[in-house]
Amino acid sequence: MMQKILILGAGPAGMAAAFELYRAGKSFIVIEKNAQVGGLARTLQYGGFRTDIGPHRFFSQNQYLYDFIEDLLGEHWIKVDRLTRFYINGKFFFYPVELKNALLNVGPYKAFRILFDYLSERVKKIFVNRSPVSFEEQIVSDFGRALAELNMLNYTEKIWGLPCSEISPDWSKQRIKGLSLKEVIKKALIKSKKGPKTLVDQFYYPDLGTGLIYEKIKERILSELGGGVLRLNSYPVKIIHGDTKITEVVVNIEGNNQVIKPEHVISSIPITEFVNLLEPKAPNEVLEAAKNLKFRSHVSLFITVNKPSVFPDQWIYFPDKEIPFGRIMEPKNFSKKMSPADKTSLLVEFFCWENDKIWNASKEELFELSIKWLEKLGFIRREEVIDYFVHKEKYAYPVYDLNYKENSGKVKSYLRQFRNLQLIGRAGCFRYNNQDHALEMGILAARSIIEGKQYNIEEVGAEEEYFERGYVM
Secondary structure: OEEEEEEEOOOHHHHHHHHHHHHOOOOEEEEOOOOOOOHHHOEEEEOOEEEEOOOOOEOOOOHHHHHHHHHHHHHHEEEEEOOEEEEEOOEEEEOOOOHHHHHHHHHHHHHHHHHHHHHHHHHHHHHOOOOOOOHHHHHHHHHOHHHHHHHHHHHHHHHHOOOHHHEOOHHHHHHOOOOOHHHHHHHHHOOOOOOOHHHOOEEEEEOOOOOHHHHHHHHHHOOOOOOEEEEOOEEEEEEEEOOOOEEEEEEEEOOEEEEEEEEEEEEOOOHHHHHHOEEOOOOHHHHHHHHOOOEEEEEEEEEEEOOOOOOOOOEEEOOOOOOOOOEEEOHHHOOHHHOOOOOEEEEEEEEEOOOOHHHHOOHHHHHHHHHHHHHHOOOOOHHHEEEEEEEEEEEEEEOOEOOHHHHHHHHHHHHOOOOOEEEOOHHHHOOOOOHHHHHHHHHHHHHHHHHOOOOOHHHOOOOOOOOOOOOOO
16 A cells, blocks of 8 residues: 555644644545544543543643644633642642642641751752752752652652652653742742743633544544545554665554555654564664663543532642542533533542553452542542443553663664654653644644655753643633
8 A cells, every 4th residue: 555644643643743734735544553533632431421531731832733723623622710739648739839728738837847948959059069860859959858748759759650769850840840939939929920831720621522632633634535544443563664764564454454655654653662563673772772661551440420520620639659549630620511410520540550450450449449538538429429430541651760861862863764754742752741742743743744844853842841831812
């Protein structure tokens, strides 16, 4: 099968690339292993209930992306008032931090310790000029030990399953940078519109779930004959290459192997899978580097509930280690259309490794593990539960351990020899980025082909500033 452009993966990055190519009148084929487009941003449906795979809210510094999505969604693109909290030691803390709420919760002694540790680190920086070598060192240096231990260190360890001393300081640069005790105090004392854009109180959201973006792209690219081809329940089984080009890709399309001979390949599938499909095989040092790249997995328990509301938040974080789950979202607080009017639902999220105890637990075991805490927290009672379901994602989060940069660098350096290959997306680039960055990567990959000009996709989302910045008009 001769197809000029092959896109592997129909997540946000792959679908954005497809839509940009469609608008330019280019011919392409998209291959997706799931039965639905959207990747980690697809929306699941259980009867009259909908849920995303974890909380998704849209924010970006790129106005083109707002226009891109508004063109797709129109009136289905709604503005939502944001409320997010942490539950720590039996108390709820607003996130982003609100000074009055935080001080009342921690009490005067803890507040003094937080301020003292923070100032101590500021003084220490004057005399010691040393770059942190781990996430723990970075966070303690930026915030002081007392504040770091309140929620940042323990929640991070819960997400990654690693001690913070074994996590790269890079993790803090885009997830934490721009947030500081100084900014929290300034925000409390000075009514300013400046500061980290995470402090905005609203965000945009598709009214039927974030997957609506990708379902609408699917509708567009399949609306006319001769342009885009989309194959679901399909996946690559072999990627054949010469010295500088990928020449053929053997793809299993709904149970049958077919050979595609592409002029260009855009891949958002996990980079570790991609490199292991190559034939001839990659050098041993590249395969070893790929083997050492880790992905954190994600298991979610979706519970439908016979009551109109559980809490006012879109989602709540749970850093305390004795609580087995890390986050809970209530989809109805993103959009009323996510649940029937007199009912609601909860998505209870677990961060795990593939094939560990949580990954292998049955839905009944996960429910029993969760319901005792949900009752203890006063959220729901067992008799209010209508039903529950489990969803699993193997490649949820690329792990930024201390060696991730070296290992991913070796793999990417090898793959750069293929002039007709572009890597995009969170798993494809081994880059923990947000939905807007994935969209931008896909758009730039498509433009590189359309314009015959190579854009630097690696720069997308690489800026050292807080990720949760964006505009709400």
